[in-house]
Amino acid sequence: MNIIDRRPNPKGKSLANRQRFIDRARGEVRDALADALKRRKLGESVGGEKVSIPTRGITEPTLRPARRGGQREYVVPGNRKFVVGDRIERPQSGDGGARGNASPEDGDEQDAFEFVLSKDEFLDLFFEDLELPDLIKTQLKETEATQLTRAGFSMAGVPSALNVVRTMRNSLARRISLHRPTPSEIEALERQVETARAADDEEGAAQGLHDLALAQKRARRVAYIDPVDVRYNRFERVPKPNTQAVMFCLMDVSGSMTEAMKDLAKRFFLLLHVFLTRRYKHVDIVFIRHTSNAQEVDEDTFFHSRETGGTIVSTALEEMMRVVRARYGPDNWNIYAAQASDGDNYTEDSDRCSQLLGSEILPVTQYFAYIEVGAEATLRHGFPSPPTDLWRTYSQIAEQHANFAMRKVADPTQIFPVFHELFAKQREQA
């Protein structure tokens, strides 16, 4: 008998199969995720998600008898009252008494298949095909930011860059080809002289001394390491594309934004936040909220605190530019911004916004996304509501600038599709 402890064996033997299963059900899983997102409460951490997918596509069909029809017999335990000839109502929906006897495997007929995705699987699927557009600044590709990269070897260099292996290899080759006597060969000659002397063999000793002198001379002539052997590692400076990025999240929290709208906006930013932290290690995120004045806040305040007041959108844009000037010079940073608002603005402010965006912000940002929340909710009497002030203003900007995109979101179900449109890979330039 053998007892073997298999516990230290590698875990996750089924991982490869699991991955294949998820790949196979990818379409269904994605749909299920979008669905799950609707139900997810704001502020819930993004973690493992239970998904339930339709079995279509992942069924394993078998030839089996139909569940109904024909003559069948069942043998069942627990008779308390029946005698021969009693009639029993056929159980509805096949869920009653005599079920299970008909098929040994119990049919396996589920309409939906439920399982749990791990956090990584969830996020991978969730943000598949999404990326920040133009992460490398086109106009700044030849900036001073450089990186040392190995580029072969050179004959000259600083001692710290000495490549010992290369040097010794050259030295060895040279010593062999020039027949430099090795220390052991010289030792052997010395021993030869001594034995000859001890044997009083004058001639032999003289010959030995001659050979020894010759060998020593040769060893002196042919250096152990010669300057021609020495090699240094060579480095080249390679210009490094700029991938430092910062994302500005601008949110209107004024009184005109209903709780539902704020919730929508927050959901959008939450998604953005998770996306950025997951996909980009070095993306800074700046949260700016505004009413009639704007302030930079921390993540927690941004998502969780309440505030109310009037609306002046330009304050947020100004605050953003202030932060840009103070901390994120456009020379070194890729700048992104996402703005959420209900479209309400102090009428006189629209021009200011337009001017700020057009002449200051858009030239230095890679991408500016604007989402208007709750727009459809104002649809009354079957007529589309007129576009909001901000929407009209921004529409003009969108026509002139390729790096500006705008979308409307009316309810949580649209968040994911809109997010997906805004950040889809190979985004078509509007």
Next chain:
Amino acid sequence: MSSVSTLSGDARLLFEGSEWDFDTLRRVYDAIEEIALGELGLDVYPNQIEVITSEQMLDAYASIGLPLMYRHWSFGKRFAREEVLYRRGLQGLAYEIVINSSPCISYIMEENSMAMQTLVVAHAAFGHNHFFKNNYLFRQWTDATGILDYLTFARDFVARAEEQHGVVEVERVLDAAHALMNHGVHRYARRPKLNLEEERRREEDRRRYFEQNYDDIWRTALIGEPETPEDEQRSEKERAEVRRKLGLPEENILYFLEKQAPRLKPWQRELVRIARHISQYFYPQKQSRMMNEGCATFVHYEIAERLHERGLINDGAFLEIMHSHTSVIFQPDYDDPRYNGLNPYALGFAMMRDVKRICVEPTAEDREWFPEIAGNGDPYGTLRQAWANYRDESFVLQYLSPHLIRQFRLFRVFDDSEADAMVVDAIHDERGYREIRQALARHFDLARHEPDIQIRDVDLAGDRCLVLSHAVHNGVELDETGTHAVLEHLSYLWSYGIRLEEIDAKSDRVIKTHEVPAQKHG
């Protein structure tokens, strides 16, 4: 049992408390072995006990209980489902998994308490092990020494095929083969034993044979439309000849495809063969589940009782074992919400106990029903003989006693879809015993659960459509959606269209025809 044994520190106790370690496990194993071999007269393969974690147990579940398996998404699906059920606490994990191999590998979980490990070792390493080694089905159909090698071969072959032909291609074939797995067993012929060398050589032979015969069949098969009566007669004769050459009719669909599918590449053929072998390997288990579990449960029960009687385990450990024993053999009544068919553990265990009772203290009724074993005083010998020579169906037919029918209060219900209600037509009384016994035996007869399907003909004169027939017994037809999907898989492997006719077994009338056109070959 003396009261001393309950005191802690009793020298005879094998262990105390719930913690286990390898030394204790070994001691307990030795004690169990003494009882199992010496007193119950069991005959087992050498044992190998492997300790695993719950996560590894889930892994093992996913690969249908085999220690190694090729990769396929369906195993991932199984894993995902088991994981949800387990994590939600809807389902406990099995305490063990035992593999029909030599040495017989039993997986036990590290979470088990020492009492549970005792139960598990008795159950798996001796109960199941004895059954695997001695039951005629396993002896005839599976080769315990070769299975691990074969699985290694299968896994490596699939991995290599995936490298060469791409995962998608390989999956396509495996999907199709899996769908037909239930129809990939030889039910009657004795299968030659597997071994790896033989496998390779046969693969070689098969290819050569195929190259020689393949063209021949398909060339002579091109028969024109008959014009004169003589032509028709001749063509009918030729068709019969072709059927003979193709080995039709054939109920082992995977076997037929492996040998005769015209356009499968050699590696695809081998994949089909692997699925067929694995299916065949499990075929005995499907036919003897109730007996197998009954045997193992009976063995662990007998052993636990003896260990306790002799003061080798204390009351606490014994009660823990009994607690888990009783929950395993729990049989809810038909109207209980927990009812989900007859519990094979419950019925199996009860039948083994009943056979023992008949051997040792028979009633007049038993003497009438089982004259050959009643009161023979050799319960273990009788059981060993039963374990060796029966499967579920025949075991029930032979050994289900009226006593047990009364104990389970079994009754038979007849359900005719034409009638507006089901009818109780046999209960646990004098007139019903035999009826119930036969019906229950039929319930365990695999051939009655799995549709009776044969490949009947190939339309070689026309579009090479493969013709199958389903013998419809008692008016039970095939499930529509599943059948269509399976036929699509079949058509992929066959490369041409498929027609499945459902033929009433009594009247020979075609009730329904399913047709699937040729699938596009990727």
